[in-house]
Structure formats: structure tokens, C-alpha cells
Amino acid sequence: MAGNTRTETLLAQAGHYLDKETGAVVPSIQPSTTFARDEQGELYDKDRIYARDKSVNAEMAEAVLCELEAGASCKLFASGMAAATALVQTLRPGNRLVAPSVMYWSLRAWLISFCADWNIELAFYDPSDEADMDRVVKAQATDMLWVETPANPTWQVVDIKRAADLAHGVGAQLVVDSTVATPLLTRPIELGADYVFHSATKYINGHSDVVAGALITAKEDDRWAKACAIRAQHGGILGPFESWLLLRGMRTMHVRVERACENALAFAQHFEGYPGVSEVIYPGLSSHPQHEIAVRQMQGGFGGMLSIRFDGGVERTAQIIGRLKHFLRATSLGGVESLVEHRALIEGPDSPVPDDLLRFSMGIEHVGDLIQDLEQAIKAE
Ligand SMILES: Cc1ncc(COP(=O)(O)O)c(C=O)c1O
Structure with missing residues (x-):
């Protein structure tokens, strides 16, 4: 993209999409699950082997979302839950996760059972009380702080910059579920978050016809590499048609x-x-x-x-x-x-x-x- 392109232009033009071969202004759908090698056994595209790892259509939407969130990398998942659970599954037994008492209900229910099964300590803070968040995070060594803002369905707003300082002060990383804020109203990475999560099923797609999730990272660290491996190995990638629909929806976000x-x-x-x-x-x-x-x-x-x-x-x-x-x-x-x-x-x-x-x-x-x-x-x- 040209320098200083504004958000509206980036979105409307889907990252200034133009197919150089045909002149098409809308991308086509690439459904191939596998990618061939030439006579010498070299891949035609060295980054492309099999579609469970990466997909042409997902990458187009990922590039736009990554730029919107000012991140280092973005990955799309088959649902918001697939994205959130991939990130939490990078925690190890003995780690500690601090999460809000008010958050997306199904994710909260999954965290309770997953953390109990895998010996990850899970503690909850009241998202309307900064002192409570401080107390819970500092009570024991914390590895990951989860924030959802505004929080579903009672819309508590958490100060992301303050939460990032708190997390980093104790050696933890901050994840922000920014689904309701959208990538347009709040940019958590600029406020200090390490990872941003979206249920892309919601505003990013915007037409109630795609289930999708997105993770964006501030830097490509070890946890990010693990979350990407979990996507590829568990097969949680977003399909080509859904990725295409998502990019189409994003053009009017x-x-x-x-x-x-x-x-x-x-x-x-x-x-x-x-x-x-x-x-x-x-x-x-x-x-x-x-x-x-x-x-x-x-x-x-x-x-x-x-x-x-x-x-x-x-x-x-x-x-x-x-x-x-x-x-x-x-x-x-x-x-x-x-x-x-x-x-x-x-x-x-x-x-x-x-x-x-x-x-x-x-x-x-x-x-x-x-x-x-x-x-x-x-x-x-
Ligand atoms: C705030 C929030 N986070 C996460 C999710 C889960 O996303 P998905 O339904 O795309 O798996 C939802 C879904 O309602 C949500 O509202």
C-alpha cells in the first residue's frame, strides 16, 4: 500500500487488490488443497505445500487485518473459539492465566474445564475494578492476562494501557479480546497488548454468514510460533470461501x-x-x-x-x-x-x-x- 493510507481506503480496496494477470478488482477463490512441485522436485511456490497450513484467500484477509491492527502477523482461524483456544493452549502445566469474571460465556466455560484438566491455574478479576485486577495479577506469578473490552454482555471497559503495564510489570503477556471494539475503534497493540483476538464472525465479517476468528501478534515470539503450529496441526484454518467472504465483508467494515x-x-x-x-x-x-x-x-x-x-x-x-x-x-x-x-x-x-x-x-x-x-x-x- 502507498504510505499513510487511511483505514477506510485500505478496507474499501481490500489492501489495494488488483489481479495483475487479468485486471480483476476482486480476488478469485483458490480452493486447491495441495500445491505441486516441478520436474526437479522444487515447489512452484516455496511457501505453499498444503492448505491446512496456509491458504491463499486467508492470507489476503490476514494482510489487511494485520495492517489495521498495526501487528507483526495475523492468522485467521475457523472460528473465534478456535483462535482463542489456540492461544490459551500455548500455556504449559503450572502456568497461570488471569481472566475477567465477565467475558464471552462459552470461552469462560472452556477456560474453566481446560485449565482444570491441564493444571493451569485460572484466576478471575472483576473488570470494573482496577484494584481487583492488580490484586489478582500480583497474587502469584502470572503468565497471561486476558482482557475483553467492552466485555460481553455488561460492557465493562478496561484500560488496555494500564493492563499492559500491569502484565508486563510481572512478566506476563496481555491478550485483548477486541471483538466488540472492532479493529476500527481501538488498537490494542498500540496500547501495549501482546496479542489481539477477534471473533471475526462479528463486525469484521458483518453479514452473519461466516464463522471465523483472528489473532494478531505484536511480535513473532515463541508463543506466536506455537499458536500458528496449533492452527496448522489441529486444522483450525479458515476455508477459502469463508476467507473470501470475510475479505468482502471487511471492505465495508x-x-x-x-x-x-x-x-x-x-x-x-x-x-x-x-x-x-x-x-x-x-x-x-x-x-x-x-x-x-x-x-x-x-x-x-x-x-x-x-x-x-x-x-x-x-x-x-x-x-x-x-x-x-x-x-x-x-x-x-x-x-x-x-x-x-x-x-x-x-x-x-x-x-x-x-x-x-x-x-x-x-x-x-x-x-x-x-x-x-x-x-x-x-x-x-
Ligand atoms: C466477545 C466474543 N469473543 C469470542 C467469541 C467466540 O467467537 P466465535 O463464535 O466466532 O467462535 C464471541 C462469540 O459470540 C464473542 O462475542
Whole structure:
């Protein structure tokens, strides 16, 4: 890319893609699983042997994501969970992992069972309390600190720079799950993170039609080499068609994320203090406990995710979600269509999420329709 290319240009042009042979402005899909050698036994391309290790289409999307996050290298995985678990599997028995008490639920559940099976000490900190994070990280020798910001589904915001200083001060490495912040609103590596993780299923793809994960590293260290080997050996690579779709989705990420942020802010402001609403949780509201950190750390918006708590407990909340007409009642987030979920009911009896809370993933529709939808659902009683 030309020097100082801005993010929007990088994305819209998919890294200034142009097929020199045909002039095509859109890449083709390369589905070959294997790559041949010539008469002398030399590979036509010395870096390409077999598609479980690397893929032409994945590499195109990886290059764009790597540049966006200002990383040294990026790898795409078959899902967010495949990416996150590959990084955690680089820990050895006896190591210590410190993770937030509020984080993506399935990853939390996997960490608890994996760490118990492999004798890795797992300790949790409260992501809304910096002193608690300090205390837990310093309590014993820590190898990896995991941060998710904003944290799903109650949107605590963690100061990444502070977390990086804390981790590095005790010889640990910092991983940031930046799925909700997207590579556009926060750049964790510039703030000191060692690794950035995304469920690319969400905003990076943006169309609810690809499951994918991404890891980006600040430097190509031993842990990175191990995570890459785990991808190749466990076969967690993203397929060519999904990689192609992901790159296609990324071309509009800046426009989608901007609109989702605008919609989320307008929606949050409209319903804060609304009759029957007890709390609106959104990092862009000045009432949010870590709003000042969000202002410092998130550029260009506060994300498309928010949660609302309702008066009247679980029964009334279940009635409200049942009456919504534009919001689709579905899990996941970050697509162009707005989604809503009653997280506590989905997560089950062990869920730490209040049962009067609905999680909203704001899409790119007209926000007036979305506001009217929740208004009619609240008023129809
Ligand atoms: C914040 C966060 N991290 C990780 C994941 C897991 O990603 P995937 O579903 O792509 O495996 C999700 C999925 O919902 C998520 O929301």
C-alpha cells in the first residue's frame, strides 16, 4: 500500500487488490488443497505445500487485518473459539492465566474445564475494578492476562494501557479480546497488548454468514510460533470461501461500524431514563462507570452493543423481547441486522447476567424504526 493510507481506503480496496494477470478488482477463490512441485522436485511456490497450513484467500484477509491492527502477523482461524483456544493452549502445566469474571460465556466455560484438566491455574478479576485486577495479577506469578473490552454482555471497559503495564510489570503477556471494539475503534497493540483476538464472525465479517476468528501478534515470539503450529496441526484454518467472504465483508467494515455506533448511541440516549427502563448500559453514555476510559481508548464511536434492564423482572423482560418486530431474537452480534437476546435465559441458571437484561446488537437499519420497535414493546401492556 502507498504510505499513510487511511483505514477506510485500505478496507474499501481490500489492501489495494488488483489481479495483475487479468485486471480483476476482486480476488478469485483458490480452493486447491495441495500445491505441486516441478520436474526437479522444487515447489512452484516455496511457501505453499498444503492448505491446512496456509491458504491463499486467508492470507489476503490476514494482510489487511494485520495492517489495521498495526501487528507483526495475523492468522485467521475457523472460528473465534478456535483462535482463542489456540492461544490459551500455548500455556504449559503450572502456568497461570488471569481472566475477567465477565467475558464471552462459552470461552469462560472452556477456560474453566481446560485449565482444570491441564493444571493451569485460572484466576478471575472483576473488570470494573482496577484494584481487583492488580490484586489478582500480583497474587502469584502470572503468565497471561486476558482482557475483553467492552466485555460481553455488561460492557465493562478496561484500560488496555494500564493492563499492559500491569502484565508486563510481572512478566506476563496481555491478550485483548477486541471483538466488540472492532479493529476500527481501538488498537490494542498500540496500547501495549501482546496479542489481539477477534471473533471475526462479528463486525469484521458483518453479514452473519461466516464463522471465523483472528489473532494478531505484536511480535513473532515463541508463543506466536506455537499458536500458528496449533492452527496448522489441529486444522483450525479458515476455508477459502469463508476467507473470501470475510475479505468482502471487511471492505465495508468502516461504514457498517460507524452506522452501528451512531444507532447504538441514539438508541441508548433515547431509552436512558425511559419509563419502565431501570438501566441502559452503554460505554458511550456519561453514566457508564468507565465512560472516561472509553472516551480515551475508543476512537470514532463506542461500539454497536448495549444492554437494557427493565423494571418488572424476568417476566416483564421476557414479554418485552417477545413483542419486538424489527429486532430478530437471535444470538451473536456485529451483523448489519439488529439482534436482541435475553442472555440470562440463554446462559442458564449459572449465568451471572441479570435476568431483567436484554442485550442489543445494533445493526445499520434506520434507528427510528428500532426505537419505535422497543417503544411499542414496552408500551403494549
Ligand atoms: C466477545 C466474543 N469473543 C469470542 C467469541 C467466540 O467467537 P466465535 O463464535 O466466532 O467462535 C464471541 C462469540 O459470540 C464473542 O462475542
